[in-house]
Amino acid sequence: MKIENIAALTEKPSLYEKGTSFMWTDPYISEQLLQVHLNPDIDLASRKKSTIENTVKWILENKKSNEKLNVLDLGCGPGLYTELFAKNGHEVTGIDISKNSIDYAIKSAKDKGLDIDYQNVSYLDVDLGQEKYDLVVLIYTDLGALLPIEREKLLASIFRSLKKGGTFIFDILKDKDLNDKLSPKTWEASNSGFWKETPFLALSASFLYEKEKVILFQHAIIDNSAKIEIYRFWIHFFSQNDITELLKQQNFRNIEFQEDILPESDLWNGDNVIFTKCEK
Secondary structure: OOOOOOOHHOOOOOOOOOOOOOHEEEEEEHHHHHHHHOOOOOEEEOOOHHHHHHHHHHHHHHHHHOOOOOEEEEOOOOOHHHHHHOOOOOOOEEEEEOOOHHHHHHHHHOOOOOOEEEEOOOOOOOOOOOOOOEEEEOOOOHHHHHHHHHHHHHHHHHHEEEEEEEEEEEEEEOOOHHHHOOOEEEEEEEEEOOOOOOOEEEEEEEEOOOOEEEEEEEEEEEEOOOEEEEEEEEEEOOOOOHHHHHHHHHOOOOEEEEOOOOOOOOOOOOHEEEEEEEOO
């Protein structure tokens, strides 16, 4: 994409208009993301190590079963949750679209003597199987990053993959104070950084689509040759009623919400995140 009207790069696009580039499979950016994942002290890409440990403890306590579970972690990243499930004696599968993250997870599991099945695929495109898992988790508000049609497809796939009585646990962002979650327009010029290892200009902006309860976080990256790459992240926010309706449409039952799992230091603040547990 070449520059025609640079001002247009910071204007509000149509709802769900696609960007030109995909961050998670870009070899350079995904390597930067991996390093952020592995930092145990920050809530970016993954949550802090202590928060992850407490979350896994809560998840396993909610299963109320001493039996070995077959667990599926969707969007597993470098294996921060999957390893904890495996260390607790469960059979674990991790799926992630980032090759860098999966390669790291495979090596880490091997080094620690953990038997974990990792798959480098998109969880939107792979067949998750039928009545295979006791527990499916989707952590770090991934469900809200999906477009509605993707969300519906994934929920149906998860439902099919669960054994009868199996549990699906995920987290979402509350639909409150959305204007406060917007970020101002900014620009950055750098010789190298998160987006590129070569010089670039980054124009960033966010836009609220109030009716749909979605915020677009957009980054236009311009290199020395004036080539433009546009990254768009559509983040959805939900009420408990919204989630209940989505889950009931896919025949999930026994829907429960927990709002005090995360500390206030979480990226979106602990009180902005709801964990949801439901069963097949």
